[in-house]
Amino acid sequence: MSIVKEVEQANTEAAHSYIDDLFETVQKRNPGEVEFHQAVKEVFLSLIPVLAQQPKYIEHAVLDRLVEPDRIISFRVPWTDDKGKVQVNRGFRVQFSNAIGPYKGGLRFHPSVNASIIKFLGFEQIFKNSLTGQAIGGGKGGSDFDPKGKSDLEIMRFCQSFMMELSKHIGPDTDVPAGDIGVGAREIGYMFGQYKKLVGAYEAGVLTGKGIGYGGSLGRKEATGYGAVYFVEEMMKSVGLGFNGSTVVVSGSGNVSIYAIEKAIQLGAKVVACSDSSGYIYHEAGINLDTLKRLKEVENRRCKDYVLEHPDAIYVEGCSGIWSIACDIALPCATQNEIDKASAELLVNNGVKAVGEGANMPSTLEAIDVFLDNKVLFAPAKAANAGGVSVSALEMAQNSARLSWTLEEVDTKLQQIMHNIYSASMKASETYGVPGNLVIGANIAGFVKVADAMIAQGV
Numbered sequence: 149m150s151i152v153k154e155v156e157q158a159n160t161e162a163a164h165s166y167i168d169d170l171f172e173t174v175q176k177r178n179p180g181e182v183e184f185h186q187a188v189k190e191v192f193l194s195l196i197p198v199l200a201q202q203p204k205y206i207e208h209a210v211l212d213r214l215v216e217p218d219r220i221i222s223f224r225v226p227w228t229d230d231k232g233k234v235q236v237n238r239g240f241r242v243q244f245s246n247a248i249g250p251y252k253g254g255l256r257f258h259p260s261v262n263a264s265i266i267k268f269l270g271f272e273q274i275f276k277n278s279l280t281g282q283a284i285g286g287g288k289g290g291s292d293f294d295p296k297g298k299s300d301l302e303i304m305r306f307c308q309s310f311m312m313e314l315s316k317h318i319g320p321d322t323d324v325p326a327g328d329i330g331v332g333a334r335e336i337g338y339m340f341g342q343y344k345k346l347v348g349a350y351e352a353g354v355l356t357g358k359g360i361g362y363g364g365s366l367g368r369k370e371a372t373g374y375g376a377v378y379f380v381e382e383m384m385k386s387v388g389l390g391f392n393g394s395t396v397v398v399s400g401s402g403n404v405s406i407y408a409i410e411k412a413i414q415l416g417a418k419v420v421a422c423s424d425s426s427g428y429i430y431h432e433a434g435i436n437l438d439t440l441k442r443l444k445e446v447e448n449r450r451c452k453d454y455v456l457e458h459p460d461a462i463y464v465e466g467c468s469g470i471w472s473i474a475c476d477i478a479l480p481c482a483t484q485n486e487i488d489k490a491s492a493e494l495l496v497n498n499g500v501k502a503v504g505e506g507a508n509m510p511s512t513l514e515a516i517d518v519f520l521d522n523k524v525l526f527a528p529a530k531a532a533n534a535g536g537v538s539v540s541a542l543e544m545a546q547n548s549a550r551l552s553w554t555l556e557e558v559d560t561k562l563q564q565i566m567h568n569i570y571s572a573s574m575k576a577s578e579t580y581g582v583p584g585n586l587v588i589g590a591n592i593a594g595f596v597k598v599a600d601a602m603i604a605q606g607v
């Protein structure tokens with residue numbers, strides 16, 4: 149064994165034991181936070197090659213610092229429902245890292261929201277945002293508020309109360325929230341209105357995903373779904389495949405799913421299934437996007453109702469069965485851990501060629517292994533769904549410059565950003581000896597920029 153190899157081997161062992169010890173600390177310090185542990189574990193395992201080659205990251209305790217958020221804000225959100233009854237929810241904002249820019253990341257309103265969920269999302273956002281090449285740090289927030297079945301006025305009162313506290317911690321150069329599950333343009337509008345009133349100034353860049361008429365960016369609504377499809381298309385092109393002529397399954401039927409479906413159809417694919425948390429629809433002839441958009445974006449109805457208008461489609465109760473449908477491309481765009489090992493095996497056995505994660509952490513670690521072991525082209529969330537936050541950063545840029553770009557300008561920039569993310573992730577995978585492994589490549593490419601900034605800025 150050459151001296152170089154021996155040094156490398158020793159460093160790899162050092163990296164392994166550093167990661168093992170630190171992961172144990174993370175588990176002890178954050179008991180029961182299983183989603184946060186999962187997100188940290190994936191990043192840690194991916195970083196072993198770079199830690200082995202660049203011991204400076206261990207010496208400067210970069211990861212020890214990164215797993216501890218700058219701060220976690222947790223607060224009471226009292227509001228009155230339409231019956232005049234007082235309701236209390238819990239709000240969160242986790243400001244993880246501002247090493248390369250103001251904290252940036254969405255707000256999620258869903259009954260499952262807790263510290264673990266917000267921390268996993270905030271931790272991943274650090275690396276995702278770095279990958280975009282834009283100057284944005286990592287953060288995330290939300291509430292266990294359940295928007296389902298709430299009236300418009302209840303949503304407004306909740307958003308106003310949520311912003312009463314959140315407003316103390318955010319600002320265009322401090323922390324810039326946006327949407328996520330359960331938070332779209334309506335909720336951002338109510339929160340922006342309240343923020344404006346509280347600070348007494350028109351700080352357009354404090355939130356992104358705003359309505360087009362008051363500082364929002366054209367193309368933000370479409371950005372995550374379109375971006376994911378652009379990314380998967382480029383990944384598939386590298387082996388002579390693509391969306392054209394492919395059969396696609398997309399889980400979820402919210403913001404990310406709808407625009408992933410739209411772009412996939414535009415590229416010549418047939419999208420045969422989508423879902424909500426109650427069940428999924430299978431339409432062999434191809435999902436009718438006009439119907440789906442009207443049901444979901446205008447009428448706020450359920451997937452089940454789609455078959456009333458398309459009797460040749462079928463509806464099945466329970467959302468996880470969607471992965472039993474044979475497809476060339478699977479785009480999980482609903483929520484975390486929606487594809488487990490068994491679902492991944494089903495997809496592989498049915499011949500899936502590519503998987504693109506539109507949602508955050510939709511595949512369990514075991515599911516990712518199944519895809520990689522079976523040579524399925526796999527586009528990890530931090531890379532594939534970064535289009536949303538990228539256009540959010542473009543919205544911030546437009547707000548600062550007090551101008552608005554056309555849809556074509558924004559879309560061209562989005563395509564370029566997704567291409568850059570793909571190239572950077574591929575390049576990192578090659579540099580660190582795992583060519584084509586985009587999980588490792590994306591994590592390393594995102595990490596290096598943040599880590600170098602942290603070292604440059606001192607402890």
Ligand code: NDP
Pocket residue numbers: 327328329330331372400401402403404405423424425426467481482483484506507508533534536537
């Ligand atoms: P939406 O609220 O618009 O839609 C969410 C969709 O997923 C709905 O169809 C919802 O069904 C379904 N869903 C949510 N939770 C569950 C669950 N626990 N089990 C099964 N289905 C569920 O959210 P988005 O489309 O904005 O977000 C979807 C995913 O994409 C999330 O993981 C989010 O973090 C991620 N993401 C979003 C970005 C954005 O710009 N919006 C950017 C990057 C990532 P139902 O209506 O029944 O609840």
Ligand code: 2IT
Pocket residue numbers: 252253254255324325326327328356508533534536537538540
């Ligand atoms: O997970 C995500 O990247 C988002 N929900 C979008 C965040 C943003 O700031 O646009």
